Amino acid sequence: MEEKKIILTEEEKAKNFEAYNDRTHVIGRVVCIITLILLTGVPFVMGAFLGAMPDFKAVGRGFLSIGIVYFVSCIAEFLVYTPMLGAGGTYLAFITGNLINMKIPCAMNARDIVGAKTGTAENEIISTLSIATSSLVTILVLAAGVALLIPLQPILQNPALQPAFDQVVPALFGAMAYKYYRKNIGTAVWPLLVMSILFMLVPSLTGSTSFMIIPSGAIAILIAWMKYKKS
Amino acid sequence: MLKTLNSPTMYLICGAIVLFVAGVSVFFMVRAWRAGIAIGMDKTKMKRTITASATFSVLPSLGILLGVIALSGALGTPLPWLRLSVIGALHYETQVAEAAAEAAGLSGLSVSEMTPRAFVTIAFLMAVCIMWGMVFSVFFNKKYLKKLSAGGAKTAKAGGxxxxxxxxxxxxxxxxxxxxxxxxxxxxxxxxxxxxxxxxxxxxxxxxxxxxxxxxxxxxxxxxxxxxxxxxxxxxxxxxxxxxxxxx
Structure with missing residues (x-):
């Protein structure tokens, strides 16, 4: 039987998308709030089972020493990643985590493959599909891994494989660098140069690479903007 | 202590949340798929997105699994499993767990010194440190994207x-x-x-x-x-x- 093809007008498409987007914000917020309650509640549920409650003084001390750093880095992540991922993608990515080492490159890769443009309806759909798929794969791999932890442990922790698993991030960024640099070498050369020199002069900065994304990104955007103005 | 941390009850508590988040992901995926069809997107494009994202995600996920194994020595398996399945990121969790252990009064992240109170303190601190992305999304995602698209509309005239x-x-x-x-x-x-x-x-x-x-x-x-x-x-x-x- 031949499949019936529905042809939509641009207006209908825009209306459908707007309705979808509005619902996404409502659903995204509700799900984020539920997840927040669950995640902060877990230690207390575990505490009830273990017969102990968190030491709030220690939590306060810990938050002041390390939490502040993550608080600031979360602001940066939120500002940078939200436009990349769109509404649905952002809610889901912040719920499921592992942004830099997985969700962002995954969504960018998917976006490139189908050729979606930032801010379009297509980009929104592709990024949500990509992040949802990626989250499910992680959940499945971890669940399978945890279930098979005892037989898997010697393989995964095999000393010969250890160096490979330590290098997931360089492997990821090497491949992504080629893909993005080759078409934008004029934009890429400056942040790369500035960052390399900066890390050479202040090697201790490697501990805060995730913060250095901001100046590096700013340089790249500035160059792209100058090129854009020129053209 | 490690035996208690790896008990079925702990798996059940964490498993329930992982399951919830898996459900959320499936829900978002189905919605996006349907919306894609509703705006007339090509199904093959959407299928390619899913296959490419799935194949890409396997390797980083194995890396994350190693993170679970690394943390499981001191915290048992269920908590790291939950943290890394749901919200956390590989490079954050280990650092935060270490810092949280110190704040809880341990000399470092080690099972020999672990007490129930230290464990729940670490678990709570891990949750509090890495939850802000979600908090910001709840309050600012809509406004921020609206602002961007308004700004985008202006620049779109100039070519985007x-x-x-x-x-x-x-x-x-x-x-x-x-x-x-x-x-x-x-x-x-x-x-x-x-x-x-x-x-x-x-x-x-x-x-x-x-x-x-x-x-x-x-x-x-x-x-x-x-x-x-x-x-x-x-x-x-x-x-x-x-x-x-x-x-x-």
Whole structure:
């Protein structure tokens, strides 16, 4: 039987998308709030089972020493990643985590493959599909891994494989660098140069690479903007 | 202590939340799929997104699984499983767990000193430190995107800088990491001694070369299917190079 093809007008498409987007914000917020309650509640549920409650003084001390750093880095992540991922993608990515080492490159890769443009309806759909798929794969791999932890442990922790698993991030960024640099070498050369020199002069900065994304990104955007103005 | 931390009840508590989040992901996926059809998107494009994202995600997920194993020695398996399945990121969780253990009064993250009170304190601190992305999303996601699209509409008239800006931001992100590998190699063990770790640079170079090869195949041979696997395969090659380099 031949499949019936529905042809939509641009207006209908825009209306459908707007309705979808509005619902996404409502659903995204509700799900984020539920997840927040669950995640902060877990230690207390575990505490009830273990017969102990968190030491709030220690939590306060810990938050002041390390939490502040993550608080600031979360602001940066939120500002940078939200436009990349769109509404649905952002809610889901912040719920499921592992942004830099997985969700962002995954969504960018998917976006490139189908050729979606930032801010379009297509980009929104592709990024949500990509992040949802990626989250499910992680959940499945971890669940399978945890279930098979005892037989898997010697393989995964095999000393010969250890160096490979330590290098997931360089492997990821090497491949992504080629893909993005080759078409934008004029934009890429400056942040790369500035960052390399900066890390050479202040090697201790490697501990805060995730913060250095901001100046590096700013340089790249500035160059792209100058090129854009020129053209 | 480790036995209690690995008890079925702990698995049940964490498993329930992981299941909830898996459900949320499926829900978002189905909604996006349907919305894609409703706005007339090509189904093959959406299918390609799913296959490419799934193949890409396997390797980083295995890396994350190693993170679970690494933390499970001190915290038991269920908590790291939950943290890394749901919200956390590999590079955050280990650092936060370590700092949280110190704040809880332990000398470091170790099972021999672990008490129930220290454990729940660590668990709570891990949750509080890495939840802000969600908090910001609840309050500001809609406003922020609205503001961006309003600004975008202005620039769209001039041809749309938004797309170029996103690409540039990503180039900046990648450059910060590659720059850090170069900087570490040059100055990690003293300024300009060129004796730091060269493995990340080698790995990045190998995976870049393999990526170049895939792009060449794809463009010259018109083999579009290659694109979905190119990133995962390039990463695998880079990681294999690290294992070989370490073995030599």
């Amino acid at each position: 800088f938004g797309d170029a800006a996103m690409t540039a931001m990503f180039i900046g992100l990648v450059s910060a990491y590659i720059g850090s590998y170069i900087g570490s190699f040059v100055s990690e063990k003293g300024l300009f001694t060129f004796s730091g770790s060269w493995i990340p640079l080698l790995v990045a170079a190998v995976s870049a070369v393999v990526m170049a090869l895939f792009i060449w195949i794809e463009e010259k041979k018109k083999a579009e299917w290659v694109e979905g696997f190119a990133l995962a395969a390039s990463m695998l090659a880079g990681m294999a190079a690290a294992a070989i380099a370490a073995a030599l």
